[in-house]
Amino acid sequence: MDTAFSIRNKKLSSQQIIYFQEFFMERRVDELGRVVIPNHIRKALGLEPKTKVKFDVSGKSVIVSKAYPTCIICGCEKDLTEVKGKYVCADCKKQLI
Numbered sequence: 001m002d003t004a005f006s007i008r009n010k011k012l013s014s015q016q017i018i019y020f021q022e023f024f025m026e027r028r029v030d031e032l033g034r035v036v037i038p039n040h041i042r043k044a045l046g047l048e049p050k051t052k053v054k055f056d057v058s059g060k061s062v063i064v065s066k067a068y069p070t071c072i073i074c075g076c077e078k079d080l081t082e083v084k085g086k087y088v089c090a091d092c093k094k095q096l097i
């Protein structure tokens, strides 16, 4: 934890630091490019360990959202059949047969 954290040169207690970090939801990217998603956000979005997420870039922002399986051919999310860990929708499946 960053012990030099202060507001207007006023030193904060550890609990105050945790509160402000949670409130502002700021996290640091570590040396390997990892960022921890705050626990209350993971719980709200149902992001259990091993859940697949996807990243979308919008301007200077990164949007992290839960990834859902999509058809490997057309990208749709309906009527999927899993084949060796990949998904194919009913329409594309018809065209393959």
Ligand SMILES: [Zn+2]
Binding pocket: 071, 072, 073, 074, 075, 076, 088, 089, 090, 091, 092, 093
């Ligand atoms: Zn498809």
